[in-house]
Amino acid sequence: MAVIPVDVAGAPYEVRIAPGLIDRAGAEIRAFVRKDRVPVITDANVAQAWRARVDTAFEAAGLTAQWLILPAGESTKSWLYLAEVVDFLIACEIERKDRVVALGGGVIGDLVGFAASMVKRGCGFIQIPTTLLAQVDSSVGGKTAINTPAGKNLVGAFHQPALVLADPDALDSLPLRETRAGYAEVVKYGLIDDPEFFAWCEENGPRLLAGDREARVTAIARSVAAKARIVAEDEKETTGVRALLNLGHTFGHALEAETGFSDRLLHGEGVALGMVLAARFSVRLGLMNGQDAERIAAHIGAVGLPASLSALSLTCDGARLADHMLHDKKMDAGTLPFLLLRGIGQTFLARDVDLADVAAFLDDELKR
Numbered sequence: 001m002a003v004i005p006v007d008v009a010g011a012p013y014e015v016r017i018a019p020g021l022i023d024r025a026g027a028e029i030r031a032f033v034r035k036d037r038v039p040v041i042t043d044a045n046v047a048q049a050w051r052a053r054v055d056t057a058f059e060a061a062g063l064t065a066q067w068l069i070l071p072a073g074e075s076t077k078s079w080l081y082l083a084e085v086v087d088f089l090i091a092c093e094i095e096r097k098d099r100v101v102a103l104g105g106g107v108i109g110d111l112v113g114f115a116a117s118m119v120k121r122g123c124g125f126i127q128i129p130t131t132l133l134a135q136v137d138s139s140v141g142g143k144t145a146i147n148t149p150a151g152k153n154l155v156g157a158f159h160q161p162a163l164v165l166a167d168p169d170a171l172d173s174l175p176l177r178e179t180r181a182g183y184a185e186v187v188k189y190g191l192i193d194d195p196e197f198f199a200w201c202e203e204n205g206p207r208l209l210a211g212d213r214e215a216r217v218t219a220i221a222r223s224v225a226a227k228a229r230i231v232a233e234d235e236k237e238t239t240g241v242r243a244l245l246n247l248g249h250t251f252g253h254a255l256e257a258e259t260g261f262s263d264r265l266l267h268g269e270g271v272a273l274g275m276v277l278a279a280r281f282s283v284r285l286g287l288m289n290g291q292d293a294e295r296i297a298a299h300i301g302a303v304g305l306p307a308s309l310s311a312l313s314l315t316c317d318g319a320r321l322a323d324h325m326l327h328d329k330k331m332d333a334g335t336l337p338f339l340l341l342r343g344i345g346q347t348f349l350a351r352d353v354d355l356a357d358v359a360a361f362l363d364d365e366l367k368r
Helices: 020-033 045-061 079-091 106-121 133-140 166-172 177-192 195-209 213-231 242-246 248-260 267-284 290-302 318-325 355-368
Strands: 001-007 013-017 037-043 064-070 099-104 124-129 144-149 150-157 163-167 338-341 347-349
Touching: 001 213, 020 045, 020 099, 020 124, 020 163, 037 045, 037 079, 037 106, 037 347, 045 064, 045 099, 045 166, 064 079, 079 099, 079 106, 079 144, 106 124, 106 133, 106 144, 124 133, 124 248, 133 166, 133 213, 150 248, 166 213, 177 195, 177 213, 177 242, 177 267, 177 290, 177 318, 177 347, 195 213, 195 290, 213 242, 242 338, 242 347, 248 267, 248 318, 248 338, 267 290, 267 338, 267 355, 318 355
Parallel strands: 013 163, 037 064, 037 099, 099 124, 124 163
Antiparallel strands: 001 013, 144 150, 338 347
């Protein structure tokens, strides 16, 4: 088992990565819970795939799962279901030192983590991520949130988990599209500051997507280690270091908003295309050479992720996409920081980007 420490001040925890962890979940969490009855929140799809096995794993450790099963999909990250989770936890008589389990992808992890940050002014939670995106990114670092009609993740809190159990075998139950979407976040870590890992992705990404266990464990461990290092340095995104983790997200969130936060564009697909756009915009600004940008686009496209705006068949213009960015939670004193690149593995935070230039760039990309 790979164990990655996340050394945030005052709340350090471990990310444990190994095949079969879900079948050992009861034993893994036993030392972290005080009561025999443990609230477990998941969605309908995950429950169908894993509920029976989690029940068995809990029973083997002398635990009983108290289930709340929510609808699957991005729309569950909402006020409506936040209230349902909060009411459920109160009904379970959760206490501050208790822990609730979030079993699922990024939607469940974000929603449950946010609810846990609020109930009794903060109770604990354990992440058991079942998607690649959640295993390599959203389950680690303590960002929790819900969406609002104005935009994605606009209401939330920093609330670190007590433990993360990442079982790569959980990916076997996912559609290939979901795994591809999560793979975008793996590629991101290479583009931020690790060109050797990007090269590893180019060589091994197809193996990972085909189900190779070794490739999955390597990708998850390297991604989590990279995120843990950044989070430990800048837990609440106050110095700008953690902002590097948002590479591709400003463009991606605008595309998600334009497509209605729907299955038309999954979050990871938006991030993948967002990274391509960030690279091409960097070329337009004279920051990066076109060869590197097209190398990024080539790999994104080769694994079946969207690598151009034409893949989305949008009917809007660049100005409309840029307007979505005005609701980005990273807005600071009326300006929007952008993650741009000087090369592969050379991401930086730019604070002087003109949204009019972004809109013009997007108009050209829509015609590409």
